[in-house]
Amino acid sequence: MKILHTSDWHLGKTLEGNSRLAEQERFLEELVTIVNEKEIDLILVAGDIYDTSNPPAQAERLFYDSVKKLSANGQRPIIIVAGNHDNPDRLVAASPLAYEHGVVLLGKPKSIVEIGKYGTFEIVDSGEGFLEIDLKGERVVILTLPYPSEQRLNELLSEELAEDARRKSYSARIGEIFSNLSEKHREDTINLAISHLFVMGGEEVGSERPIQLGGSLTVDANHLPQRAHYVALGHLHKPQKVVGSGKIKAYYSGSPIEYSKKEVHYSKSVYVVEVNLGLDTKVEEVYLKNYKPIEVWKCKGIKEALIRCEEDGERDIWVYLEIQTDRVMTQSEIKEMKKLRPHIVEIKPVFQEMDREEEELEDMTTMRIEDLFKDYYIYKNGVHPTEELMDLFSEIAQGEGDEDET
Ligand SMILES: [Mn+2]
Known part of the structure; x- marks a missing residue:
């Protein structure tokens, strides 16, 4: 099975007030080409679809138009989770229409996708934080954790805890969620996870809006789901493998466009991931054009x-x-x-x-x-x-x- 991982589109983002929608449109056109040429079966978009919680109408239109093309009329599932820039409720508002095209939108960590037929595939099982897809005769189990803000996980964090303890408890809580959900990852399934969070040791480039103050929302790499064949992350704008993720393959796909002058020193890309049961997961970095350097x-x-x-x-x-x-x-x-x-x-x-x-x-x-x-x-x-x-x-x-x- 071939999976494409991308994130941090930031549709509607400007450069010192200059619109970048034309570049974003060119990226999404290129993405449609990549997805078709590489014969991608499933797409994961790991958050920060939009740049603000109140994106311009043109950006929303570009998003709907593009995901419809990417899904090839519901033949290719697209799983999209909210990032720290997205308004989780607004992102999923179009779900009833999106479902028909095989587009699954998840706003909050506890969001549940209903079981049923979507496009030409079927979601056969689901619950808080996971879904199982029957796709082309294979079963895919995806753990889903849309941007887990402190507020959305606040039942675990008491105010009197010191900064260090808070970091530990946040990371440990994420670890607990993933470790419980990992029971869903079976021997006979393709096991994936998607989230938008900051893993310790990741390299920032300056155009990310910090998702934490003083590092309190940092996650240890060993708290990521350990049975996953691939973990698709969003937040960091430079493509990179997660430091210290050990045997599991966890990556940040980065943003598709240079969003600040600090980002000009490396290429932008998406990942094409090939998972076949019994074989090693193959991760290919596919470089994007630089639409307007x-x-x-x-x-x-x-x-x-x-x-x-x-x-x-x-x-x-x-x-x-x-x-x-x-x-x-x-x-x-x-x-x-x-x-x-x-x-x-x-x-x-x-x-x-x-x-x-x-x-x-x-x-x-x-x-x-x-x-x-x-x-x-x-x-x-x-x-x-x-x-x-x-x-x-x-x-x-x-x-x-x-x-x-x-
Ligand atoms: Mn971002």
Whole structure:
């Protein structure tokens, strides 16, 4: 059986206010192609479908349109769980319509999928946190744990517990849930699990919204379901194998698109997982296209930035401009750059004075008050104070000194 694992689509997410729906649409088109070419039997989407609890209508429309195509009219089951960005109730609101297309939406950890026919397959057993599918003559048991927020598991965590104990009790509770549910994983079934959580040791890239404060909602890798052939996780935006997951295969598929400039150093992907009873699980990383790359341009001076914008204005990319300068850019210069080079997300002046100042940090007590003021002024305004201003400051500073002496 071939399973495709993806997550963290963040439909509706913007880059400094710029819509990325066009890129998200291209990703979902590519995903439909991958799923068909690789002859995928089952799709797992591990949370953060949307970027906010109140996604734009266009993002919702893109989601429905895409899952319908992915499911191939109900022939290919799609199991979708909520992430920390999703509104669990809103995500599952379309369930009655989705079911007909073989799309199973799960919002909360305790959600139960009803037994019955979905599309062209059948859910033969289910309960809190699991479902069993009869698919092409094989039985698949999937443990499902939509984003388990503290609130949704709060019956276990008392407030007086110390931070460390809270971490332990949260992780232990997740472990208990998985270990109880693991009874459903049998010798003759394909055993999977899907969740959206933060496993200890995972590598964050900065565009994930923390799901915990102070690490209290961190899960130990050894609390993941131990009898699973594959555990599909969401939350971390860099694709990775879970550290310390030992013999079980647990992966984060990561986000399909670079959601911040910190994500430009590695490829985006989805996983194609082949599980055959009696054989080792095979995990293949399938790389996605970079639909519209993010680039950071470091320019030495405003002139260089203008030249670069003119020479390299054609490519379909997002650009962060970092310009070394010792003066403030004029509005017309900024306008010119944006005209020459569309899709500039940010223009950031880097003042050389400030860099040097950081390197040569002096003991403030040995500095003249005028120098302290000058440094502070440059720090606040990014430009040198005028001579008149410095004279005025000296005058006041001197005056203060005189008064002290009297
Ligand atoms: Mn996410």
